[in-house]
Amino acid sequence: MEEFVERAVERGLKAIGFADHNPLPRGLGANVRMKEAELDDYVKCVLDLRRQYEGRIEVLLGLEMDYVEGLEDYLTAQVAGQPWDYIIGSIHYLDAECTQISWPRNFTGETAWLYSRYFELVRKMVRSGLCDVVAHFDVPKRSGRAHTEHQTGDITRTLKEIVRAGICLEINTSGYRHPELRRPDTYPTRTIIAEAVALGIPLAVNSDAHTPEDVGLKFDEMERLLARHKDARLVSFRSRRQVAA
Numbered sequence: 001m002e003e004f005v006e007r008a009v010e011r012g013l014k015a016i017g018f019a020d021h022n023p024l025p026r027g028l029g030a031n032v033r034m035k036e037a038e039l040d041d042y043v044k045c046v047l048d049l050r051r052q053y054e055g056r057i058e059v060l061l062g063l064e065m066d067y068v069e070g071l072e073d074y075l076t077a078q079v080a081g082q083p084w085d086y087i088i089g090s091i092h093y094l095d096a097e098c099t100q101i102s103w104p105r106n107f108t109g110e111t112a113w114l115y116s117r118y119f120e121l122v123r124k125m126v127r128s129g130l131c132d133v134v135a136h137f138d139v140p141k142r143s144g145r146a147h148t149e150h151q152t153g154d155i156t157r158t159l160k161e162i163v164r165a166g167i168c169l170e171i172n173t174s175g176y177r178h179p180e181l182r183r184p185d186t187y188p189t190r191t192i193i194a195e196a197v198a199l200g201i202p203l204a205v206n207s208d209a210h211t212p213e214d215v216g217l218k219f220d221e222m223e224r225l226l227a228r229h230k231d232a233r234l235v236s237f238r239s240r241r242q243v244a245a
């Protein structure tokens with residue numbers, strides 16, 4: 001994890017946040033997340049890095065929390081149990097058994113169903129009050145099926161739910177390294193970012209780096225993009241409160 005911080009220092013970033021995937025009970029989605037027994041070590045490791053780099057860069061303690069219907073009590077305890085700076089809420093699964101991925105590459109059903117089910121769960125997650133940031137808002141496009149005007153109503157409804165909850169939308173640059181997309185793109189795409197800005201939703205830029213090389217991926221381009229939106233409000237987090245970035 002130290003290499004990620006080193007890379008962020010080299011890039012001149014003011015802060016770096018870690019947000020590993022949260023443990024889930026009964027081995028749900030176990031191939032992509034920490035085990036319950038690893039959570040304390042993860043937290044300690046990030047807090048140690050915070051102390052080690054004090055004065056050079058701020059190290060934030062985050063968590064990417066899968067929202068799964070029916071696990072609200074489990075997640076509430078998880079979120080309350082550590083001194084998190086921020087919780088990124090994400091929908092990686094369309095079912096409570098965590099078997100249906102929200103961007104299935106072999107998806108053969110209706111695109112309309114894929115997006116409507118996904119956004120339904122995003123709205124439930126937003127209403128749950130468990131998260132501070134909504135992750136990779138239009139991630140089903142990673143299936144190769146882009147959203148179209150048919151999803152406009154669902155997208156707007158979901159953004160308005162984010163407004164009501166007073167939480168923040170992530171601009172995630174990992175789409176620049178995802179070969180499944182038809183062309184490199186942010187999550188969400190530019191038109192949704194513009195709509196979010198118009199609705200006054202605060203934004204947080206995240207490279208979702210899985211290797212040190214990807215820390216800060218395309219941040220210079222994001223700066224140019226956001227400079228074009230003079231009303232855009234960029235935020236960071238301390239102890240689950242929004243602060244100006």
Ligand SMILES: [Zn+2]
Pocket residue numbers: 064090092135136
């Ligand atoms: Zn994710």
